[in-house]
Amino acid sequence: MEKNKQKTLEEISFAFSKEFPRETIKWRVGRKGDPGTAYALAYITSRDVMNRLDEVVGMENWQCKHIAYGPKTICHIGIKIKGEWVWKSDGAGDSNFEPEKGGISDSLKRAAVQWGIGRYLYDFPKIWAKTYTSHGQVNIDTQDAWHKYDIEKGGKQ
Numbered sequence: 001m002e003k004n005k006q007k008t009l010e011e012i013s014f015a016f017s018k019e020f021p022r023e024t025i026k027w028r029v030g031r032k033g034d035p036g037t038a039y040a041l042a043y044i045t046s047r048d049v050m051n052r053l054d055e056v057v058g059m060e061n062w063q064c065k066h067i068a069y070g071p072k073t074i075c076h077i078g079i080k081i082k083g084e085w086v087w088k089s090d091g092a093g094d095s096n097f098e099p100e101k102g103g104i105s106d107s108l109k110r111a112a113v114q115w116g117i118g119r120y121l122y123d124f125p126k127i128w129a130k131t132y133t134s135h136g137q138v139n140i141d142t143q144d145a146w147h148k149y150d151i152e153k154g155g156k157q
Contacts, residue, residue, distance in 0.1 A: 044121070053079075
């Protein structure tokens with residue numbers, strides 16, 4: 001299949017918006033609740049974004065630029081559509097873990113949402129999942145998060 005040469009903006013948008021496989025989705029603590037629980041936030045990694053861009057438009061038909069604006073990093077993602085570069089941007093501040101790297105990764109993911117990549121994750125139901133502690137860090141119990149997601153969405157139980 002030819003990458004991007006014959007694809008319309010609508011085809012690209014549709015391909016970008018496809019859901020990721022469950023095993024790709026990660027969960028993180030949004031905020032802590034009662035002891036042993038937290039609000040679970042689903043996310044994808046920046047590598048997932050890059051892989052989706054490569055798969056849909058080909059590695060030669062997208063690029064990104066990161067620009068620091070004070071404590072924020074703005075990522076601009078350009079997609080070549082019918083020979084013209086189309087850009088969408090978003091930004092993020094430094095993260096708590098590996099601050100500069102986290103800001104770069106988060107800004108890439110946020111800019112990708114402007115293109116529709118992973119946007120559906122923002123529509124996930126509110127899930128309070130069990131947590132566990134590893135190396136002093138509170139983590140989401142992934143199995144419990146998916147179980148509660150399935151119940152909330154009326155799926156498998």
